[in-house]
Amino acid sequence: MGNDQNTMQFDIPKNKKDLTRTILTQVNDSLKEKGYNPINQLVGYLISGDPTYITNYNGARALVRKLERDEILEEVLKAYLSIK
Template sequence: MENLNNTQYFTVQKEPELQVRDVLEIVFRALSEKGYNPVNQIVGYIMSGDPTYITSHNNARSLIMKVERDELVEEVLRAYIKNNSWE
C-alpha cells in the first residue's frame, strides 16, 4: 500500500498554443476542402459570432472558437496592411 503521507504529483502536457494566423490558415483550408467559400464563411462567423458558419472538418470550428473575434479581425487587418506596404 502507498504511503498516504506523501503527495503524488501529476502533470499534464499542454497542447502547443496556436497563433491566430495558424488558426485562420487551418480554418481556411478546412472550409476550402469542404467546398465552402472560406472568405464568406469566416466573415459570417466574425460578424455574427455563430460558429455554424465554420465547418467542424479538421476541428476548425472548435479551433476558431478559442480565438476572440476581435483578434481575428486584428490579424486579418495586420496582414492586409503588411501586404500593401502601408507601414
C-alpha cells in the same frame, strides 16, 4: 552555473500573431476541402459570432473558437495594412 540565471522573454504579441495565422490557415483549408468559400464563411462568423458558419470538419470550429473575434480582426487588419 546553469541557465537559471538568465532571464527568459516571452513575446505574447508574436505568439498570438503566429497562433492566429496557424488557426486561420487550418480553418481555411478545412472550409475549402468541404467545398465552402472560406472568405464568405469567415466573414459570416466574424460578423455574427455564429460558429456554425465554420465547419466541424478537422475540428475547424473548435479551433476558430480558441480565438476572440476582435483579435482575429485585429490581426487581419494589421496584415492588410502591413502594420507590424
